[in-house]
């Protein structure tokens with residue numbers, strides 16, 4: 001066999017083998033689903049916070065390598081997760097909850113890894129690697145790798161990926177009326193569905209605030225939200241067994 005053909009065959013073998021190397025889809029016992037869903041949402045909130053608090057670094061045009069690596073981000077996220085839940089992810093005792101949280105952390109690391117050239121691009125200020133983008137990319141990876149879904153959904157999605165389904169729309173409408181401070185979950189069919197409200201804070205106004213209709217730094221149209229308005233929800237869908 002010539003070398004060229006051998007190379008092609010080796011590459012083909014890789015393509016064929018890869019799916020079996022992927023993590024199996026998770027399925028969480030019903031009794032643990034609520035804790036798992038809240039923990040997954042807490043991990044995403046931790047990641048959003050880390051990306052938000054490093055915007056100045058990420059958008060520094062004078063710096064190439066930012067050191068905003070998957071390992072660095074994972075450590076910052078684990079600390080933030082510990083602050084909000086009382087436990088670092090590796091310290092979670094329940095194996096199913098831990099698996100869901102670790103899958104979210106792993107997907108976050110991959111999202112950061114996949115965006116290194118964007119984050120480290122020298123000579124460019126605003127990179128557009130904002131919390132919502134981190135969350136969307138992470139959710140997309142997580143879905144493919146574990147079957148767990150995370151969406152940042154809203155009535156007025158800037159990105160059509162975040163468009164609510166019928167279930168999410170119903171809960172969003174309820175949230176808009178009752179303005180709860182915590183999330184809510186229930187079993188729906190073979191899934192556990194959990195939504196956690198997101199409200200407009202000071203830091204969101206530069207892009208989502210007034211004047212409505214004007215362009216923000218990302219070149220998108222400002223929605224004219226006011227402080228405390230419901231912006232949307234983090235939606236977690238877990239397969240249950």
Ligand code: HEC
Pocket residue numbers: 130132133136152153154156157158159160162198199200201203204205206207208216217218220231232233
């Ligand atoms: C630098 C501008 C900017 C800031 C600041 C910002 N956002 Fe966004 N936001 C965006 C962009 C751009 C998108 C679309 C992202 C995408 O393509 O997925 C978005 C999307 C979202 C989404 C997903 C739903 C959708 O519209 O697609 C939510 C939820 C959200 N933002 C909430 C917030 C909250 C809460 C804050 C403040 C804590 C905030 N954003 C701050 C620019 C911003």
